[in-house]
Amino acid sequence: MYNEIMKHEEKVKFNNYVVSHLLKIAFSASKTVFFKNVIFPMVEKGIRNAIERLPGPVALPGVIDDKFYMARAMVYSGLRVGSSSRFANTIVNKAILSDLRARKEIIFREKFGFDPPGFMVISPAKRCNLRCHGCYANSASEKDQLDYDVFTRAIKEMRDYWGARFTVISGGEPMMYRWNDKGVMDIYREHPDSLFLMYTNGTMINDKVAHEMYDLGNITPAISVEGLEELTEQRRGKGVFEKIVKAMKLLKKHHVTYGISITATRYNAEEIISDRFIDFYFGELGAAYAWVFHYMPIGRDVDPDLIPTPDQRVYLWEKSWDIVRDRKIMYVDFWNHGPVSDGCISAGRPGGYFYLDWQANVYPCVFFPYAAANMKEIYDRDGNLNDLINLPLHSCIRNWQFRYWKEGDLLRPCPIRDHYKMAKKFVIQTKARPGDDAAGEILQDTDYEKKMTEYDEELRKKTTDIWEDVYKKGIERRTAVKIHQTTRR
Secondary structure, three states, X not given: OHXXXXXXXXXXXXXXXXXXXXXXXXXXXXOOHHHHHHHHHHHHHHHHHHHHHOOOOOOOHHHHHHHHHHHHHHHHHHHHHOOOHHHHHHHHHHHHOOHHHHHHHHHHHHHHOOOOOOEEEEOOEOEOOOOOOOOOOOOEOOOOEOOHHHHHHHHHHHHHHHOOOXXXXXXXXXXXXXXXXXXXXXXXXXXXXXXXXXXXXXXXXXXXXXXXXXXXXXXXXXXXXXXXHHHHHHHHOOOHHHHHHHHHHHHHHOOOXXXXXXXXXXXXXXXXXXXXXXXXXXHHOOOOEEEEEEOOOOOOOOOHHHOOOHHHHHHHHHHHHHHHHHOOOEEEEOOOOHHHHOOOOOOXXXXXXXXXXXXXXEEOEOOEOXXXXXXXXXXXXXXXXXXXXXXXXXXXXXXXXXXXXXXXXXXXXXXXHHOHHHHHHHHHHHOOEEOOHHHHHHHOOHHHHHHHHHHHHHHHHHHHHHHHHHHHOOOOHHHHHHHHHHHHO
């Protein structure tokens, strides 16, 4: 066993060394013809070899392919937008390829039997200056704020206990956070060796803020859009689109690597993968990446009918890979790209995360609105982040994840969306606390459960053959899609 662990550690170190040096060369030579003809093929081969050496827990042909194409798109996207050398260093050598992480993994693994989580999502404020229909966070004008000491301590403990230096900041609107005279930018200054991805509506990014983000070099904002102008303003309000575009232009002007965040619904599923949409945000405005979150019926104005239909979900899977593979754009769909992350990343699984909200409640996931603990209470009794690992709700989900690696379909990775009855059972068994009134009400709503379980079953019928053919057998994606389309006729 010891020899196997050491072999794994040596592979990690070797991968980190090779990939980090290839990326250094790539970012320094990306504007040359030599790069296009010689260096980038070497980078691609290095990425492919690194993934094949350490494929993760689901080492199927199609899964390895997905991981390679997404990693390649991530590198290409950074090069395309001209990410600063400081930002590239932060993301490559601190957030992704970290020797600190490898050392902490050994200590954590000896105690818990598996690798530590890789990051946390923290929503420091519930406040927001918009009121979007169907917001998962149910953001409003409430002044719920996360204690700054809890906020900064959680980030420090991630580094100390897990070797993790990546934090996602969400909300509410993070730029509205204030605790005594400190805001979210103070957090970024206080942790210069960490990378922060901040989800924001973009309306509070001005020239000064954009310049400061560039100076710090450890922040990448993801600005929320719903599509082009009409769809964005339908959900976010009149005049918001113009403010978003202005913020993106300022970020581009100051060479801040930024992306977009999209909530996929039944009504925008086609637009958000259209050439017009991609050309506008990635070509004209210079976004580096996109995170796509399928509408989850929690929070404000719960409406299961807004979820993309199973047919739309398969369509989004198919077209999103055209964007990633053919256009080399980092376009990440958290549900359809389950194979890239080896499925659900919630509940503190290896490389996964926990979610900490403005009241210091801790949830398995942003979209799983049932809390297993409160971080402030844990700190008050001299605990730390590791006290979250084996809480009953987290253990239930994580044990399911481990089983699902062997027997599941990673195109249906989400416990609360794609396996709702099971997730509800975990919540009830472990007595997890609803995060708000809506989360408590849907546990009693038989119509809600019926809609969610019917959706899950219909989706299972749509994805099972794709999982078998594309991921297990390694049949080329477009070929498999044509076969399934012919069969349906």
